[in-house]
Amino acid sequence: MTRRAVITGVGHYLPERVVENAEFEASLETTDEWIRSRSGIERRHFAAEGETTSDLATHAARAALNDAGCEVEDIDAIVLATSTADLTFPSAATMVQSALGMTRGFAFDLQAVCAGFVYALSNANALILSGQANRVLVIGAETFSRIMDWTDRSTCVLFGDGAGAVVLEAQEGTGSSEDRGLLSTDLNSDGRYKDLLYVDGGVSTENTGFLRMQGNQVFRHAVEKLASTATTALEKAELTADDVDWIVPHQANIRIIQGTAKKMGLSMDKVVVTVQDHGNTSAASIPLALSVGKQRGQIKQGDLIVAEAIGGGLAWGAVVLRW
């Protein structure tokens, strides 16, 4: 028998306030048409004043626990992927732990920007395979609206707030690619590309700072690196693109999503797309798409899924799993 980490529940939460592209036309030299055609984004959600990343994460975690039919006492660990934690410390994960009423186990944040959820899934998988945990809540949650420069039209129209979560649980498999659960992971980073996407402030510099991005440069790296990491992860699982039921990509730009699918030889019918409604929610985008994809009836038990993401670092990676 082979130990596998299987997703047994998924949930998400989006803040109430929806901001349509047209709202930006009042304060910036931009148009709904530009945003829609260059990025595929139509609207995004922004957290309310005082609503924090751990608040969003807690809602999503409750929804995932409910979907898995398990109690908070059943959870051994929380891994929360975020670049926008409530405070410098403690971690947003321990705040979620407390909000859920969980008094045992351990919780920590993980920061790999937009690749955060793929990194978190891979690390939670390792915790389960090494026997350090049997059930892990893996969350991606962000309030990127807090690090936007509202005068920079090339970035502030692209990002949104939200959270998604899954319950990852140890189960026995046969060791074949027919097993449910994580079948392979592929993580990469290259710090030489820091200047393409970063926040120009932080605790050990001087202020919180704002997100800065050379969008067209990131775009160029994205399609090539995403197709490559997805293909590598499939190879590690001894599978090919033909075996894939759903690509669940990081939702940054519809043109990146389309370009990656094309490079992999996959039709857009096999891609879960939520970018039009959420914008780029960084580490939250993949678990949000998993949850919405399940709600829509797209993702079903037994489906082979490839989740792939790239972001600041640059950091990128992919996970192959059977739902």
Ligand code: UT7
């Ligand atoms: O999640 C982490 C990873 N991030 C990403 O994957 C984002 C990757 N990049 C992108 O999604 C795209 O590069 C953008 C959507 C950011 C931009 O699209 P683009 O086709 O690469 O456009 P561009 O940056 O080359 O800009 C084209 C023009 C520029 O004007 P000039 O220099 O040609 O006169 C920009 O100033 O569009 C202008 N522009 C805008 N115009 C209207 C930039 N932002 C806006 C705007 N409204 N909001």
